[in-house]
Amino acid sequence: MATPIEQRGYAKPDVLVSTDWVEQHLTDPKVRLVESNEDTLLYASGHVPGAVHVDWTSDLNDQVRRDYITREGFASLMSRIGATKDTMVVFYGDKNNWWACYAFWVFQLFGHTNAKVMDGGRVKWLKENKPVSREVPSYPKTTYAASERNDAPIRAFRDDVMAHLKKQGQLVDVRSPEEYAGTRMHMPDYPNEGALRGGHIPGAKSIPWAKAINPDDGTFKPAAELKKLYCDDNKLSPSGDTIAYCRIGERSSHTWFALTYLLGFGTVRNYDGSWTEWGNLVGVPIER
Amino acid sequence: MPDKLDQLVNMFQMFDPADRTNLLLSYADQFKEVPPAVATRPFPKSHQVPQCESDAYVWAHRQADGTLQLYFAVENPSGVSAKALAAILDKTLSGLPASEIARLNTDIVEKIFRQNISMGKGLGLMSMVQAVQALAKAAV
Numbered sequence: 001m002a003t004p005i006e007q008r009g010y011a012k013p014d015v016l017v018s019t020d021w022v023e024q025h026l027t028d029p030k031v032r033l034v035e036s037n038e039d040t041l042l043y044a045s046g047h048v049p050g051a052v053h054v055d056w057t058s059d060l061n062d063q064v065r066r067d068y069i070t071r072e073g074f075a076s077l078m079s080r081i082g083a084t085k086d087t088m089v090v091f092y093g094d095k096n097n098w099w100a101c102y103a104f105w106v107f108q109l110f111g112h113t114n115a116k117v118m119d120g121g122r123v124k125w126l127k128e129n130k131p132v133s134r135e136v137p138s139y140p141k142t143t144y145a146a147s148e149r150n151d152a153p154i155r156a157f158r159d160d161v162m163a164h165l166k167k168q169g170q171l172v173d174v175r176s177p178e179e180y181a182g183t184r185m186h187m188p189d190y191p192n193e194g195a196l197r198g199g200h201i202p203g204a205k206s207i208p209w210a211k212a213i214n215p216d217d218g219t220f221k222p223a224a225e226l227k228k229l230y231c232d233d234n235k236l237s238p239s240g241d242t243i244a245y246c247r248i249g250e251r252s253s254h255t256w257f258a259l260t261y262l263l264g265f266g267t268v269r270n271y272d273g274s275w276t277e278w279g280n281l282v283g284v285p286i287e288r
Numbered sequence: 289m290p291d292k293l294d295q296l297v298n299m300f301q302m303f304d305p306a307d308r309t310n311l312l313l314s315y316a317d318q319f320k321e322v323p324p325a326v327a328t329r330p331f332p333k334s335h336q337v338p339q340c341e342s343d344a345y346v347w348a349h350r351q352a353d354g355t356l357q358l359y360f361a362v363e364n365p366s367g368v369s370a371k372a373l374a375a376i377l378d379k380t381l382s383g384l385p386a387s388e389i390a391r392l393n394t395d396i397v398e399k400i401f402r403q404n405i406s407m408g409k410g411l412g413l414m415s416m417v418q419a420v421q422a423l424a425k426a427a428v
Contacts, residue, residue, distance in 0.1 A: 040404050044309050045316065045368045094366060126365065134313075 002219040005119060009223035011264025015257075016119045016220065017090055023130055025090075026050050032083045032139075035122070036103040037094040046132035048092065048125060052081045052139070056099055056250070060106045068149065074110045075146035082139025085112070092118035092125070096210065096218040098254050105253040105270060108154055111147045117257065120218040127217060154256065156243045156269035158277055158284075161201065165285070170242040171204035172230075174255045175275065179247070180206040182288040185279070195279030199288040201245065205234045209251040212258045226263055238265045245271035245278070290388050293380035293396065300400045309404060312372040319371035320378070322347060322359035331361055337419045340412035342367025344374065348386075348423035356389055356427060358382045358420060369401065369409050373416055376400065381420070389424035392417055 005016045025031045026049055033051035035043050043053040054060065059077055062069060069077065083089060089112060091100035100117055107115050118125070126132070151157075156164070164171070178184035182198030200206070211229055214221055221229075230236045242265055244252035249272025259265040271278075278284060289297070300308055326347055327335065337344040343363035348356045358381055360374035381389050394414040398405060401413065 039366065039369060039409060041309065041312060041316075041368045041372070042366060045313055122366070 002120070002214060002217055003222055008220070008262075010220075010262045011223070012261040015116055015261040017116045018119055019125050019128055019130060022048065022090060022092075022118050022125075026131075030086065031088045031090055032081055033118075034081065034089055034091050034100075034103060035093055036091060036099040037122070038099055039094055042094055042122065044134065046134055049131055049133040049135070050137050051092075052137060054081070054103050056102055060103060068106055068109060071110070071146045071148050074149070075144045078112075078144035078146065079141045082142055083112075084142050084144060085114075087114065089115045090118055091115065092121045094122050096123065096213045096254075097121040098209070098251060101257040102250045102253040105154065105256060109149045109151060111150065119220060123218040153267075154260075154269055156245075156271040158271075158273050158281065160269065161243060161245075161271050161273075161278070162284070164241065164243050165202065168203060170236050170240045171201050172234075172236070172242060172244040172252070172255055172259075173200045173204040173206050174209040174244055174246045174252045175200075175206075176208055177206055179275070180204075182286075195275050197279045197286055199279075199286040201278060202285050202287040204245075204287075205236065207234055207255070209246065209254045212255065212262075220258065220262055223262060226258060230259065230263060236265075238263060241267045241269075243269050243271050245274040247275050248272060249274050289391060289393060289396070290381060290384055293376075293392075296376060296380055297396050297399045300402075305403050308402060312401070312404060313368070315375040315379075316368045316372040318379070319360070319362065319375045322361045326359050327361070331363075337412065337416050339415045340370060341409070342370035342412060344370045344412070344416055346374075346416065346419045346423065348389075348420065348427060350386075350427055351383075354385060355383050356381070356386050356424060358389075369404065369413060370416065373397070373400070373413050377416070377420055386424045386427035390421055390428055392421045392424070394418060 006013050033048050034054050035047045035051045036054045091104045093100035097117055104115055104117055173180050180200045185195050185198050244255045246252040249270050252270050256268050256270040259268045331345045335345045335347055345361040347359040351357050358378050362370045394417045397413045
C-alpha cells in the first residue's frame with residue numbers, strides 16, 4: 001500500500017490527489033475528472049463516473065501540423081468538457097498516468113494551473129474496485145477565455161535543445177535503454193515510427209520514465225526514492241535547467257511532471273519533438 | 289478471407305467511429321476465456337502471442353469433424369482490444385476447417401479497429417491474427 005501523498009516528501013504534493021479523494025469528489029461541481037489514455041477503447045469500456053474523455057490525438061494535437069491546439073482550440077475543448085477557469089481539472093489514465101501527465105502538460109501550456117493528477121491512475125482505481133461507468137456525462141458548455149499558449153517555460157524546441165547542448169545543460173532521455181543505446185528505434189512492442197538514426201542526444205542521462213512509478217499500483221515513488229534516482233544515481237541538479245525527451249514527448253511529460261512537482265526542479269522543459277525529430281534531423285550530433 | 293469474418297469486417301467498415309467503438313465493446317463483453325479443460329494458469333509460453341502487451345494466449349483444437357475450435361486468454365485486465373479481437377476471431381472462425389482459417393490476413397486489424405487502434409496495440413493485435421494463422425497452418 002502506497003504511503004499517503006502528503007507523507008512522501010514531495011516539493012508540491014498538492015498536485016496529486018488520491019483515488020480516495022477522487023471518490024469523495026465524484027459529484028463536486030468544481031472538479032472535472034478527465035481520463036486520457038493511449039488505448040481509445042478504455043474510456044468507453046468503463047471510466048470513473050462523471051469523467052470526460054480527452055484524447056491526446058484528436059483533442060490536444062493540431063489535426064494538420066505537428067503542434068498542439070491553438071488558444072481557440074483549447075477554449076473549445078474547455079467549453080466541451082464544461083470547465084471554467086475556476087474548475088479543478090483532475091487527470092488520470094492508463095499506462096501509469098503517462099497520457100494523463102501529457103494532457104496535464106498541454107493544459108499548462110495554456111496556463112490552466114488548477115490541475116491535478118490522480119495518483120495511480122486507472123490501474124489503481126480498478127484494483128481498488130472503485131465504481132466505473134460507461135455513461136458518457138454531458139456538462140453545460142462554458143465560455144472559457146483561454147490564454148494564448150505559452151510554450152517557452154515548459155516546452156523545448158530543437159533550437160532550444162541545440163543551445164542547451166552547447167551549454168552542456170541537463171538532458172534526460174526517458175526511453176527504454178535499448179532506444180537510448182540505439183539498438184532499437186522504437187519502444188518494445190511498438191511500431192517503428194520512422195526515426196532514421198538510433199541513439200541519444202549527447203550527454204543525455206538514461207532514466208526510463210517508469211522508474212518513477214511503483215509498478216504494483218502505478219503510484220509515484222516517494223521523494224526520497226525519486227531523489228536517489230534522479231539526483232544521486234544520475235547526478236541531476238534540481239537547480240540546473242533540464243530538458244526531458246522521449247519519442248514524441250509523451251513519456252517525457254511524465255518525467256517532466258515528476259521533476260517539476262515532486263522533486264521541485266526549477267526549470268524543466270519537455271522536448272516534444274523528441275527522437276522522432278532528433279533522429280531524423282540532418283547533421284545533429286548523436287551518441288550511441 | 290473466411291466469409292463470416294469478411295462480412296463482419298465489412299460491417300465494421302460501414303460504421304461511424306462511435307458505433308464502431310460500441311460494437312468493439314460488445315464483442316469484448318462476449319469474450320470467453322479458455323476453459324480449464326483446455327488450459328490452466330500458468331498458461332504455457334508456447335501459446336503466448338508475441339508482442340501483445342495485453343498478455344494474450346491462443347489455442348486451436350481440432351474437433352471430431354476436422355474443424356478447429358479457437359480458445360483465447362487475455363491476462364491484462366485493460367486488454368479490451370485484445371478481448372474484442374479474440375471474441376471476433378472465435379465467433380467467425382471457430383468451426384471452420386484449418387485451411388480456411390489459414391487464409392487470414394492481418395489487414396483485418398486496421399479495418400476493424402480504425403481510429404481505435406492505439407500505438408501500442410496495433411502490433412499486438414496483428415500478432416494475435418498471425419498466431420491464429422500459424423496454428424491453422426500447422427493443423428492443415
